[in-house]
Amino acid sequence: MNTLIRNVTATDLDRCYAIETFAYEGDEAATREKIATRIATWPEGFIVAEVDGVVAGFINSGAAFQVEMSDEAFKELIGHDPAGPQVVIMSVVVDPDYQGQGLAKRLMGEFIERMRALGKTNIHLMCKKRHVPLYAGFGFAYIKPSASDHGGMAWHEMVLDL
Template sequence: MPTIRHASLADLDAIAAVEMACFPAAEAATKEGLHARLEVYPDFFWLLTEDGQGGDIISFINGFATDSPDLTDDMYEDATLHDPHGAWQMIFGVDTAPQYQHQGHAGTVMRQVIADASAAGRRGLVLTCKEPLIGFYAQFGFLDEGVSDSTHGNVTWHQMRLTF
């Protein structure tokens, strides 16, 4: 039975493999970048795994907390910008291993991240996505704030916000 847990450095290789399978190279977090994130905020990685601790990663979401209300490109690269008491939960990636896509797994993890951010007293969550995914995030209550200033991966991103 799939379970959601937080990550550790031991999950790095599996997380990096799913990340590389989900995003083009220009958009994917590097293994080194993921390592830096895991060192600073492992509890801000939510992993849906096959059989708990040792199971394959089905889907995961990662990001950090900050008082900044907007997601900026430097946040992807600088893990030290994380503030565990920050007002906003940023989401850097929503990844589902290709063999598990379109089965509702990302939604399962997203509902947990939303619940955890609310329970932590955050003001809400912020993410960026490509235009075809606006409707997916809207079903969780995220509102499209328009085209983001982000140039990450040299593509156009929309900033989405869910305010509690």
């Protein structure tokens, strides 16, 4: 398995959208338009794992000076500022056909290093309860249950200080 982790390009849009809709339940998946906005607005915060030439997973994010995790508008990068020291991850997804191969771990490790290299101070994310231990393994600290009901789901806020 030949894996390359790289910044997203505009040509990755359809594949990223397909993975997003496979990986997330119901309304929690980002729309094609939101993914296109994330690609166009801050490709430095959007990395993909390419396996044998096929995009198999990705992480996308935005940056801000102030973070309010339940702010739904931020998912469209309203309030995003590339100079902001805080990063908010919006999606961590791996195509089901590529799960169980350590891709999410490789993506997250690379993402954290890239954010450190950009001089960011911390990374925020929301996840389902079952994923809290996964992110804790990367050094994320549990903050609280989130006020967000994105996609009609219960979410939990976590942060990693860089």
